[in-house]
Amino acid sequence: MLRLTVLSLLACVVSLSSSAVILEDGMPILWAQTASQLTELPIQNENVMPNPWNLLHRMSLYKLLIAATDPLILYMGTGANESPFWGLPLQLAWMRTSGRLADPTGTTTCGMDTGESMCISTESWWGCENYFVSALPFLSAAHNNFLGEGVKVQMQVPEGVTDYCTTHADCSTRFPDAMTKWDAFFQGLITTGASALADNEKKDAVLHLYWEAQLASTNLASQCEAKKSHYSAPEMSFANSWLNSGEFVAAAHFQSNLEKASKFITPLPGRILKEGDVAPNIEGLSDAENNVLNTFSWMDTLDKAVDGSLVSYWKKAMCSLRTREQGSQLLEELLSTKAYSSITFMGVLATMATGC
16 A cells, blocks of 8 residues: 555645535635625624624635735735635635535534525534634734724624634633734734745745644634534544644645635535445545545555654655745645655655755
8 A cells, every 4th residue: 555655645635626616706605795894794882793603704704814914915926816815715615515514413404505504503513623713813813903903803602602712812811822823923924024035935934824823723623522423433534634634735834825725625525424435435426535535544544654753754844945845846746646656755855854
């Protein structure tokens, strides 16, 4: 099995596929229906009060974040959609179309096309995990005046639900590491933009701050542990592998803009996995979806073969701006299915690490 290559297998993850419909007219699904102005969200007692358990509201948080930060990241590239934030609404779109935001207990119609289609279930593990990469950055952006001077934001929460923080102060108390890193990201946008660094150095510095904050939020998936009982073992195995894959793109300071992120997310499995689903022969899933799941399974096996150090080897190699650029290029080369033997791949990482 180890004769297979790390990068050729990962290529299956990012190969183009029609497995999941996440784009509509070139934008994340429902993008045209989301808020373009802060005033389009509910306001009560001078507080902006989005409902993050409504899909359009949660998607709106991302649209407003992108609009608020785009003017400060012109060094990211010449395109119109270069923000690393684009990966997040695309993830949310995939979760919606694959049924992962619906009530996994089946006791309500939340998130179902035949019921409350714009509802995000508080019982969904995926909806829970995604909360921390939507609500937290938005609250931090407001706190740092990116949404307007003195704007106050408080997230709505369903009655009886206490698992989620709703204000910047609340989240900072309960999850200080994540909120500190989001605050550092937004403050860094200003200081980095005003610095004398070259554009590629500015880009690398800001992407470092962005991925630090996103991973800190993603790690809060531990808060969602109880919700795992609603899902099959294959689904949770995939979820854990999906979380782990973020370590690779983060360490390379990968720029998750609209174009690149859509190529990574499109082939993810278009339905919740059930007991008995074993890749690469899962009935009802496309070849690309089966390849993704088979790749994750194989990478878990490879990681065990190197004593759980695969991510560590990758991180050690991503030790300078030059090697991170090379690492990002390696990830992009996956789109052309360029293959590396396992020995060659590990050799490339070792060469990068010693060259820092």
